[in-house]
Amino acid sequence: MAKPPPDPALQDCDPPPSGRLSRERMLACALEIIDREGIEKLSMRRLARALDRDPMSLYRYAPNKAALLDGVAETVLNELTVDPADPDWVGQLRAVARSYRRIALDHPNVVPLLVTRPLATPLALRPRGTLRPLEAVLALLTRAGFSGTDALHVYRALFGLLHGHVLDELQExxxxxxxxxxxxxxxxxxxxxxxxxxxxxxxxxxxxxxxxAELERGLDILLTGLTATLTPRP
Incomplete structure (x- = not known):
């Protein structure tokens, strides 16, 4: 009798070092499965198989699949760095936009967790790791002289552009x-x-x-408009 094909979920998820499982290792393995096969293929049982663990052992780090997906989103967004002390706020926003696009292209199956999933969760209930880019951009802009309200408008405009762009690019x-x-x-x-x-x-x-090039053009239009209509305080 022919052997069944190997379970893709068991590929590329190395066992935890020293046999110890951690939240970071669990989320890294979950991200590998999502990158390879998509969100719909991830389950606590499948992740446990990939880590060679009993499924119940995972609930110590994530009480349910929703929490697991939130953790994956946080893991990916940890790759997005914002320097709130950069005196060139326009240049920093361009760098953030380019980095966000790179992350989306590196992890296309995670994009729904970054773009659409937060819309179904009240702001204060979202994972803290997903709020850090917002806080950092607000710090960047208020240090540049923008009011808190204007800084929030800039953030929303920027990430509205980014979310629309990555969805367009990935579905081209x-x-x-x-x-x-x-x-x-x-x-x-x-x-x-x-x-x-x-x-x-x-x-x-x-x-x-x-x-x-399409992103750069969009940023040109957005940032030119922002600098023309919003004036930071000296």
Whole structure:
């Protein structure tokens, strides 16, 4: 009888050093499973198998799957650094935006935990690790002279742009990748000419989508508008 294929959840999750399990190791393994297979494949039982542990032992570090997912989000956001003491607030926000995009591209399956999951959780009940970027950006901007209210507006505008951008970039699909004609590659030839002439005319631009360049253009528009309409106090 042929052996069943190995469980993907058991791959690449090394056993904890010295046989000891920690919250950090558990979350790192959960992130590996999500990166490889998606959020829907993660469960406490599957994670326990990957760590060669009894499922009940994991509840010491996460009481349920929701808490586990929150921990994964915190783990990923730990990679996002904000320097609130940077005197160049515009340059720092650009650096934060580029870093956020890199994190999203490195962990595309985690993006729903970063973008949509927080919307279902009241602000004060969100994991503290997910609030630290907000606090750091507010500190950066208030030190630059913005009022607290204006600093919050800037944060919301920036992360609204970032969330929309990463969702767009990760879902950018080509209908017929083997086609050399841009109209055919994108499938825009199926649209009625009379109804969507402008969209069809942008086929070459749409086909040459560059996520990094698109983000920079969006930041140019956003930050130029912010500096023109919001004046930091001296």
């Amino acid at each position: 699909l080509v209908d017929n990748p083997d086609e050399t004609d841009d109209l055919l590659r994108l499938g825009l030839h199926r649209l009625p000419i009379g109804e969507f002439p402008l969209l069809r005319g942008l086929a070459s631009v749409l086909a040459s989508y560059d996520g990094a």
